[in-house]
Amino acid sequence: MExxxxxxxxxxxxxxxxxxxxxxxxxxxxxxxxxxxxxGLPVDAAIIENSLNYEFSDxxxxxxxxxxxxxxxxxxxxxxxxVNLNKVKAxxxxxxxxxKADYLKWHLDYYGEYSGKRNYGQEAMLTIGNGYFGLRGxxxxxxxxxxNYPGMYVAGVYNQLTTNINGRDVVNEDLVNLPNSQFISFGxxxxxxxxxKKEDIQDIYRSLDLKTGVLTTTxxxxxxxxxxxxxxxxxxxxxxxxHRYAIKYxxxxxxxxxxxxxxxxxxxxxxNGNVERYAxxxxxxxxxxxxxxxxxxxxxxxxxxxxKVAFVINAKLDSPDLDPAKVINTDTENQIIRQxxxxxxxxxxxxxxxxxxxxxxxxxxxxxxxxxxxxxLNASSFQDTLADSQKFWKNVWQKSDIQITNDITSQKLTRVxxxxxxxxxxALASGKLDASVGARGLHGEAYRxxxxxxxxxxxxFYAIHYPAIAKQCLLYRYNRIGxxxxxxxxxxxxxxxxxxxxxxxxxEQSQFVHLNPVSGNWDPDNSRLQRHVSISxxxxxxxxxxxxxxxxxxxxxxxxxxxxxxxxxxxxxSYDKKADRYDIHNVMGPDEFHEEYPNADEQGLTNNxxxxxxxxxxxDKVATLVSNQKTAVLKxxxxxxxxxxxxxxxxxxxxxxxxxxxxDEGIIGxxxxxxxxxxxxxxxxxxxxxxxxxxxxxxxxxxxxxxxYQVAKQADTLMAYYELPFSExxxxxxxxxxxxxxxxxxxxxxxxLDRTTHGSTLSRxxxxxxxxxxxxxxxxxxxxxxxxxxxxxxxxxxxxxxxxHLGVMGATLQIETGCYGGVRLESNEVSINPHLPQNWxxxxxxxxxxxxxxxxxxxxxxxxxxxDAGTHVKVAGxxxxxxxxxxxxxxxx
Numbered sequence: 001m002e003x004x005x006x007x008x009x010x011x012x013x014x015x016x017x018x019x020x021x022x023x024x025x026x027x028x029x030x031x032x033x034x035x036x037x038x039x040g041l042p043v044d045a046a047i048i049e050n051s052l053n054y055e056f057s058d059x060x061x062x063x064x065x066x067x068x069x070x071x072x073x074x075x076x077x078x079x080x081x082x083v084n085l086n087k088v089k090a091x092x093x094x095x096x097x098x099x100k101a102d103y104l105k106w107h108l109d110y111y112g113e114y115s116g117k118r119n120y121g122q123e124a125m126l127t128i129g130n131g132y133f134g135l136r137g138x139x140x141x142x143x144x145x146x147x148n149y150p151g152m153y154v155a156g157v158y159n160q161l162t163t164n165i166n167g168r169d170v171v172n173e174d175l176v177n178l179p180n181s182q183f184i185s186f187g188x189x190x191x192x193x194x195x196x197k198k199e200d201i202q203d204i205y206r207s208l209d210l211k212t213g214v215l216t217t218t219x220x221x222x223x224x225x226x227x228x229x230x231x232x233x234x235x236x237x238x239x240x241x242x243h244r245y246a247i248k249y250x251x252x253x254x255x256x257x258x259x260x261x262x263x264x265x266x267x268x269x270x271x272n273g274n275v276e277r278y279a280x281x282x283x284x285x286x287x288x289x290x291x292x293x294x295x296x297x298x299x300x301x302x303x304x305x306x307x308k309v310a311f312v313i314n315a316k317l318d319s320p321d322l323d324p325a326k327v328i329n330t331d332t333e334n335q336i337i338r339q340x341x342x343x344x345x346x347x348x349x350x351x352x353x354x355x356x357x358x359x360x361x362x363x364x365x366x367x368x369x370x371x372x373x374x375x376x377l378n379a380s381s382f383q384d385t386l387a388d389s390q391k392f393w394k395n396v397w398q399k400s401d402i403q404i405t406n407d408i409t410s411q412k413l414t415r416v417x418x419x420x421x422x423x424x425x426x427a428l429a430s431g432k433l434d435a436s437v438g439a440r441g442l443h444g445e446a447y448r449x450x451x452x453x454x455x456x457x458x459x460x461f462y463a464i465h466y467p468a469i470a471k472q473c474l475l476y477r478y479n480r481i482g483x484x485x486x487x488x489x490x491x492x493x494x495x496x497x498x499x500x501x502x503x504x505x506x507x508e509q510s511q512f513v514h515l516n517p518v519s520g521n522w523d524p525d526n527s528r529l530q531r532h533v534s535i536s537x538x539x540x541x542x543x544x545x546x547x548x549x550x551x552x553x554x555x556x557x558x559x560x561x562x563x564x565x566x567x568x569x570x571x572x573x574s575y576d577k578k579a580d581r582y583d584i585h586n587v588m589g590p591d592e593f594h595e596e597y598p599n600a601d602e603q604g605l606t607n608n609x610x611x612x613x614x615x616x617x618x619x620d621k622v623a624t625l626v627s628n629q630k631t632a633v634l635k636x637x638x639x640x641x642x643x644x645x646x647x648x649x650x651x652x653x654x655x656x657x658x659x660x661x662x663x664d665e666g667i668i669g670x671x672x673x674x675x676x677x678x679x680x681x682x683x684x685x686x687x688x689x690x691x692x693x694x695x696x697x698x699x700x701x702x703x704x705x706x707x708x709y710q711v712a713k714q715a716d717t718l719m720a721y722y723e724l725p726f727s728e729x730x731x732x733x734x735x736x737x738x739x740x741x742x743x744x745x746x747x748x749x750x751x752x753l754d755r756t757t758h759g760s761t762l763s764r765x766x767x768x769x770x771x772x773x774x775x776x777x778x779x780x781x782x783x784x785x786x787x788x789x790x791x792x793x794x795x796x797x798x799x800x801x802x803x804x805h806l807g808v809m810g811a812t813l814q815i816e817t818g819c820y821g822g823v824r825l826e827s828n829e830v831s832i833n834p835h836l837p838q839n840w841x842x843x844x845x846x847x848x849x850x851x852x853x854x855x856x857x858x859x860x861x862x863x864x865x866x867x868d869a870g871t872h873v874k875v876a877g878x879x880x881x882x883x884x885x886x887x888x889x890x891x892x893x
Contacts, residue, residue, distance in 0.1 A: 005041060023064045030063075035077055045097045046074055046082045056205040056218050057111065058084035067203070069111040075104055079409050105411045108208040113201055115147045120274070120801030121794040123149060124443045125416070126208050127804075128215050128235055131155060131427030131469075132242040133359055134442025137206065137215055140233045140247060141185040142196045143267065149274050149801075151177045153442045153449065154361050155427065156435035157311070158504035159285040159304035165522070170511070173503040175438065175449020176285045176304055177272045181313045181357045182235070183265040184249050188227050188256070193263040200224065210415045211397065213237065213389040228254040238385040239392035242427045243376050246385040247355040253345045260345045262353055264317045266291075266300045268335035274445035275802050291337040293330035297377065298337045301370065307504060308364035312373040316380075317341060318354045356380040396422060400465040402816055405842040413788050414816060417809035421461060424806055429468035436476035436502075437469075437806060444803025450501040450509055451476070453536040453590075454807030456543075456723070457762065460818075461810050463547040464825070464847045470544050471553060477537050478557045480506025481564060484534075488568050495567030495641070498537050500530045523700055526595040529588040529604045531572065535614045538565045539723060542621060547825055549850040554625075555633045562622050563641035569615045570650045573658070581659040587611055589670060591716035592760070593696045593706040597673060605671040612658040613720045616732045619655035623648055656735055666744035667751050670717045680709040680755075693759040693796070712756040714763030715770070718748060722766045725826050726773065746774050761790045765811040769819050772835055780819075781837050788812050817845055821858050825849050831874040832865070834858045834892065855887070864889045 005015045019037050021030050048070060052060045059071025059082050071082030081100035088096045110122050126137025133154050142148035153175050160173040185193040194200070203220040219231040230252040238244035251260065268288040272278070288302040297316040303309060317328070317339055329340045345351060358376040360369045400418060404411045424441040427433055439454040440446045455473050462470035477484075481496050483506035488497035499508035510528035541558045544550065573582040586604035588595055589611060596603050626634060626648060638644055661669030669675055685692045692698060696706040696713065715722065720729050726745075733740060741747075749770050758764055764783040771780035786795065787808055794800040817823050821843050822834035830849060836842075836858065844857045852871055857864040863875050866887035873880055876892040 021063060031073055031077055034074070038078070043078065043080055045080050045093075045100075046071075046078075047085050047088060047093075048082060049085045051084055054203070054205070056207065057109075058087060060111065067112070069109075069205075071100075072109055072111060076409060079407060081408065101408055104408050106209065106211045106415065108210065108412065108416055110206045111204070113196070113198055113204045115198075117798035117801040118794070119147050120149055120444075121791075121798070122206070124800050124802070124804050125791060126206060126215055127420070127423060127441070127443045128208075128213060128237045128245070129423040129442050130237045130239045130242040131423070131425045131429075131442075132433065133237070133245070134423060135182060135235070135237065135245060136443065137208070137235075138182070139196050139217060139219075140182050140235070140249070141194055141231075143180065143183070144270060144273055148196060150180050150182055151270075151274055151444065152180065152182070152359075153445075154178060154311075154359065155433055155442060156504065157304065157307075157309050157361055158449065159307045159309070161282040161285065161306065163281040165280060165513075168513075170281065170513070172278075172281055172448060172511070173450075173509050174272050174283070174285060175442075175445065175503075176309075177270050177274070177445065178311060178359070179286070179288075179300055179302070179313055180265070180267040180270050181300075181315055181359070182245075182247065182355075183263075183267060184233070184247060184317075184353070184355050185263050186229070186231065186251055187261040187263065188223065188225065189259050190261060191225075193261075194221070194223075208419075210412075210419050211393060212386075213239065213393045213419070214386065227256050230254060234382075236382075236386050236389045237423075238380070238388050239422075239426060240388050241376065241380075241385075242430075243358050243360055243373070244380045244385055245357050245359075246380065246382040247357075248382050249353040249355065250350055251345075251353075252350045253347050255347055257346045258344065260343055260351070262317070262319075262341040262343070263338055264298070264315060264341075264355055265336055265338045266298055266313055266315055268300050268302060268337075272445050278445070278448075288335045291332050291335075293332075293337065293339065296328050296339070296341075298330065298339055299370070299373070300337055303364050309361055310364045310366055310369055311359070311361045312369045313357065313359050314373045314377040315355060315357045316377055318356070319343075320352060354382045356382065356385070392426075399846065400461075401845065402813060403842075403844040404816070404840055405844075407837075407840055410785070410788060410840075413792055414813065416792070417788075417812055418461075420804055420806065420809055421458060421813075422466075425458075425462060425466070425469045425473075428472040429466055431468065431472060431475075433472065434476065434479055436473045438803075439806060440803025441806045444801065446799065446802030447501070448503070448509065450503050452501060452807075453530075453533045454762075454810075456536045456540055457765070457807035457814075458810030459540050459543060460547065460825075461813050463544050464849070467544070467548045467550065467848075470548070471550070474537075474541055474544060474553070474561075475557065477502075477506075477540075478561060481561060483507050485564065488571070493568055494571040495569070495643075496534070496561070496564035497531065497568045498534045498565075500528045500533050521700075524595070526588060526603050527592060529586060529595065530590070530592070531587045532590065532608070532611050532614065534565050534568060535611065535618060538562055538618055538622075539614070542625075547849060555629075555637075559625070559629065559633065559637035560640045562618075562625070563637055563643045563647065566619060566622050566651055567641065567643050567647060569618070570647060570654060573615075573654045576659075579659070580657060582654045582657050583607055583659055583672075584612060584615070589716040590714060590719055591670065591712045593711055593713045594671070596707055598677075598705065598708045607659050607661060607672040609660055609668050609670055609717045610719045612660060613729060613732050614723075616655045616658050616736060617720070617724060617728060619651035620732075620735070623651060623655075656737070658736055660733075660736060660738060662738055662740070665747060666741040667748055668717050668740075668744075670712070670752075674710065677710045678708055680711050682754075682757075691797070693757045695757050695759070710755050712752060713759035714756065715752070715766035717752055718770055719766060721745070721773065722769050725824075749774055761787060761796065761805045761808045762811065764790075765808055765815065768815060772819050777835065777837070784812065784815055784820075816843065817847065817856075821845070821856065823847065823854075823856055823858075829872055829874055829879075830854065832856070832858075832863050832892075833876055834860075834863065836860055861893045862889050862891050 083096040123136045123138045136151045138150035205218045215235045217233045221229045232250040234248040272283040290301045299314045358373045360373045436451045439452045484496035484498045501509040513522045589608040764787040768780045768783035791800045824831045853868045855866045875890045
């Protein structure tokens with residue numbers, strides 16, 4: 001690479017750089033050398049002079065008998081657009097750079113064929129869907145194998161199976177992988193359907209257009225027989241008629257004429273095989289009841305084995321160039337139904353096919369499913385689904401886009417995160433689905449598709465932009481409050497105790513053992529002791545009502561939930577008369593590395609600081625809420641929750657007397673006895689293992705236990721400062737009778753960061769916010785940007801393959817607008833205290849708060865804000881009045 005550089009508008013004197021490709025190094029290492037060589041130079045764009053000629057990218061080059069999209073690689077690494085010299089000559093440098101930068105901000109692209117978990121991860125990132133179903137972004141020509149996994153999941157469709165493991169019957173409830181209905185492929189001269197094989201593929205390019213929700217995959221193929229073809233598959237989900245999706249399949253023979261076959265399948269032989277560590281368990285969740293075909297349509301009906309959820313999947317194959325009813329053959333075998341379309345082709349001619357699919361699920365024995373699926377299929381077409389998707393996503397970006405100036409990569413990944421939040425949740429807004437958003441979306445099978453506390457990290461985005469989705473997430477919990485009460489009773493507690501892992505019914509789905517991939521052993525799993533999930537449910541109720549002002553939800557559902565949860569926590573608190581303090585025993589905190597005390601007979605820990613702080617906060621909030629309720633509303637809620645005024649008296653006493661363990665330096669102990677644990681030599685373990693993010697598994701593999709050490713998977717003690725305003729946490733500590741030194745927050749933050757391995761993607765999210773609060777902006781940015789990249793780069797070594805991390809995706813958006821943009825929705829008045837990253841010139845976004853729609857544009861010095869109603873905002877601590885629909889620009893520096 002030759003670089004000529006001038007500081008003065010391309011005028012002499014010039015500096016010349018030569019960067020030589022070293023074939024001994026990997027392409028990645030050579031790219032890193034480029035980055036290092038250009039450090040300190042104000043490079044705004046790069047021009048490629050000798051790229052190859054492709055229709056899907058103009059920045060692909062050949063290096064050492066390999067091809068790489070150098071433009072995509074450099075854009076990711078250096079955050080600059082890379083343009084083609086011919087494009088520059090045609091339209092000019094400025095326009096070429098502007099167009100490429102805009103493209104990069106709206107597209108998630110992958111070039112080349114990848115294998116194993118890396119390709120699995122790309123499939124997860126390229127998932128299309130609408131909140132009813134998620135369809136992994138696999139090649140349509142693929143079946144499940146070690147490199148490809150074309151999974152499809154419908155919200156709320158779970159099934160339980162029992163497997164005997166070493167004499168123990170283990171019951172697992174899984175989000176079910178439904179039959180693969182996206183399969184479509186081709187064959188030449190009646191050969192078997194083409195499958196994705198490295199030796200047959202010259203080029204692969206996959207591009208997800210975030211602006212429209214359309215996924216396009218282009219293949220350049222040369223078969224062992226010498227036949228050369230170009231194949232393009234375009235997939236899109238219908239976002240309004242959410243039982244439909246469509247595929248346009250285009251085939252262009254390059255060097256031959258003759259007979260070509262197009263194959264369309266629905267494969268009911270699929271299993272839940274996305275997560276390797278679950279392989280020992282029974283993963284056969286489906287019973288196929290019937291398969292049928294008529295003209296150009298095929299249908300498959302079945303049900304889940306134990307939950308008896310019925311499903312009907314219909315598909316039709318069309319082509320505008322011929323009458324498919326005359327040329328289609330159908331065959332069924334081994335729970336697979338296939339149709340074959342035969343046609344004669346000519347070289348350099350393109351042939352287009354459409355596969356439309358309809359999916360319905362419901363109660364077993366519901367005969368109307370087949371009728372509904374058929375009716376939906378008859379009304380579907382690729383063009384209709386495409387138009388619907390384009391309209392839906394246009395509205396999304398008008399309503400909820402976050403625009404970042406001068407950071408291409410952050411802009412793209414921000415939109416990726418917004419996209420996946422809607423892929424996971426959009427259909428929930430209908431109120432017709434009894435489901436919530438899982439920790440891994442509708443994108444894979446990790447955590448078995450269960451609902452965790454991760455909803456807490458997603459709910460603010462939904463509540464601000466799509467309150468109906470947020471409401472349904474809460475109704476999912478409300479609809480299972482009966483199970484939560486049974487669960488509490490089973491543990492000799494009162495009220496409602498929500499499970500750590502929730503699936504179809506709302507009973508506890510956490511396991512008692514889990515597989516340690518380091519040791520290969522089945523270790524005890526006490527994660528169900530994370531009772532703080534009930535705090536998160538309560539927090540979500542309060543947060544939703546605070547943002548939306550939906551008082552009717554609070555009266556009808558929320559107050560009952562809150563009182564029931566408070567009743568549970570009162571029953572969890574035990575009184576120490578001698579100390580006049582309350583303790584909460586047998587719990588786990590968010591840390592998850594600590595399940596019990598070393599050499600103890602009892603499970604769980606005592607006085608987890610996060611749990612106790614949040615319980616005190618919750619009791620105070622609910623008491624205030626109750627005092628402002630109408631008598632009839634409060635009476636009805638008390639009757640449903642089985643509570644009365646005595647509960648408030650108990651809550652008040654406990655809220656003032658919960659115990660914390662605080663040392664002489666003002667460090668808040670993660671739990672009682674934390675300071676007695678051994679300190680770990682982190683440097684020694686990093687030297688030994690490299691990545692120690694899951695130090696718990698490494699220690700257990702050595703015959704040790706993380707319970708014995710001061711280590712943490714993620715933020716725990718300081719988690720309350722992420723969820724609550726600093727002043728409210730301070731009020732809790734004061735109410736509990738503790739006085740901490742002036743610099744205690746900084747001391748606590750450094751203390752726990754030194755002991756945290758970030759074994760959860762949520763860890764960096766929380767600590768990024770805490771660092772910004774503490775004025776450590778460089779570290780805040782480092783943690784945030786790593787979290788933003790976490791699924792794109794699959795930083796946990798393969799976990800994205802099993803589904804995206806939805807909580808992180810939702811939380812990054814809140815950091816951008818609430819932490820860096822500084823827009824806080826925590827009182828009756830919007831407050832704005834920006835702290836933009838140095839490399840961001842501006843951030844712009846819209847938010848709705850308590851019935852008022854706001855627009856914000858924030859730079860390093862000014863805030864421009866408009867609202868569709870007269871209101872007040874607070875900027876940098878000062879009050880300002882806003883006139884309806886009139887923007888105000890306010891300097892804050």
